Amino acid sequence: MKALHSILIFLGLLSLVLIGLSGPLYQLEWLTLGGAFTLLRWAVYLAIGAGILNIIALFVRRPKGARAGLSVLAIIASFIAFYLPYTQYQTATSVPPIHDISTDTVNPPEFVAIAPLRANAPNPVEYAGEETAKQQKEAYPDITTYVSPKSPDELYQQALTVAKNMGWEIIDTSDEQHRIEATATTTWFGFKDDVVIRIEAQNGETLLDIRSKSRVGRSDVGKNAERIRSFLSQL
Template identity: 50%
Template structure:
């Protein structure tokens, strides 16, 4: 019984932990990866049930270390997918976020890199803008007194600090493009920053869009927030 509990709890953990790297390196497709999550939850629940049965009917085989390990692995296997599910329910099912919803910054150099991506490079339009406005009303065009060249250089520093891949800089047009690759699944999300003159101030807009997936689980909005915080920190020095 002890061996069975350990095996099932370990299997549950692996069904949740491995899909990310397996998808990242092209071993499985995204649908298969998420199916692993589902079976990981089922296996985690099964492991907890088996553990309870072991404690009730096979108490002599129970050890503190094996019990803690089974609880830990099973809890992780159940908690991670459920946490992602709850996150998905708390944010709109969109994957294209911009501080300018009327005239979002356009991808230029990144556009060819997204040629085979399931999510098209074009902005989805009014429906997405309406959902974003309701979920992230704080994301709006930024205003800075620094020159365009200073903001382009600061943006480049932000991209370096955040460990994104710099794709393109057009200092004259005030356009900077980059790609952020997520650690677990290796999802590639693209970012474009647009800096324009507006009298004595500069307007800065940021757009972040996922290449795959219907919902980004709030990741693109979080990425823009992180960019703004880092940019403000650099400019304050």
Template identity: 40%
Template sequence: MASSIFKPRPRGGVWPVVVAWLGIVLLVAAAALMAGAGTAYRWEWVSLGTSFSLLRQGAHLAVAAGAVGLVTVLVAAFCRRWRPVMVGLLTSTAVVAMVALPAQMMQRAQSVPPIHDITTDLEKPPAFEALAGARDAAPNAVAYPQRFAAQQQAAYGRLSAITLPVPMADAMAAVEATVEARGWEIAAVGDARLEATATTRWFGFKDDVVIRLTETSDGVRIDMRSASRVGQSDLGTNAARIQSFLNDLAARADD
């Protein structure tokens, strides 16, 4: 009768559960800080420096949550408490997913030059006109910094203009359609140039784009420039944007 009333105490007592819950709390706090860092800056609630501080704090908490998750697995496995073991494994897995993007950003920052303005024409970069005012109010320069040319050539030497074998009107129509498909905010469209702004999803960074069309004997040459308004390094974003855009544009012109 007594054995049916008094159940044996689980091995380890409450500690496997307590440690598991600690990992979950740290994980939720880390996720809130890391996700909120970009949102807070995007909505102009905090400065860029503060948002990066929040991101770092979130990453540190995530690492702590991962460590607690591993401790949970060890303690719970020793005590043969399989539910806390699963919680610890899930916590550690979630941490790996959370820190993957910041880790990738850090790796890219070390592999690309600390520049934020990229162009397909280093000798005569396309100039911003409609967006000159917005860029003048931002920290980064309006004109292409010529000191970037050597670093750009070394890092992105294959980046170059393309030539579309179509009339000027068709080339501009393809350019405008490709810009609209990417959701960029068009600032100005002329007969041979287009200016637009691309906004990143997480932090809402504004990167300005100018596309210049020039008639040649082979068709229409497309030159492009993409420049960030803030930040010394763009982590390779502008070069990737230009290359991806020109690839899509060439494919659209061939259709």
């Protein structure tokens, strides 16, 4: 029975390790995206099974000392391994399945320097269209053009500073056109989302529009909207 209990403890800890490895293995191209998600799914199944069995073993066998500590640790690991993907799933089901977010959905900023970098990306560089705009307005009505009393030059420099502070890779800038293009990379899976910022003067005010688009995936799980909100908040 001790051997079986040891296996259960190992499986509980393993579930969290597999969850953590799914992203890095995809980044290293050792797994395809589908393979990484499959690993993620089976790790969750393992976490559920190992977690339940470890809880039962903890109350039935009542281990003492180090084994009791390892049992609790395995239960905690199983819970974390289940909770992290579960929260992502909950978020995914609460937002529309879109991946192209812009403060201006009528005339969204266009990617120029980044366009060649997206040549082989599953999601094309062109704006996703009216249906995406409709879903965005329903889900993220607060994401609109930023209006400032500052001059285009001042706002451009401020926007560039914020983009750098957010850790984005600056791909191209244009002092004359007041345009910034950058790429943001997610931590876990290393997904690359591209950002373009357009600044222009209009009727005595300065307008800033920002667009963030994922290279892969039908749904961005709300990440692009979150990124734009964070940028505008810091601005």
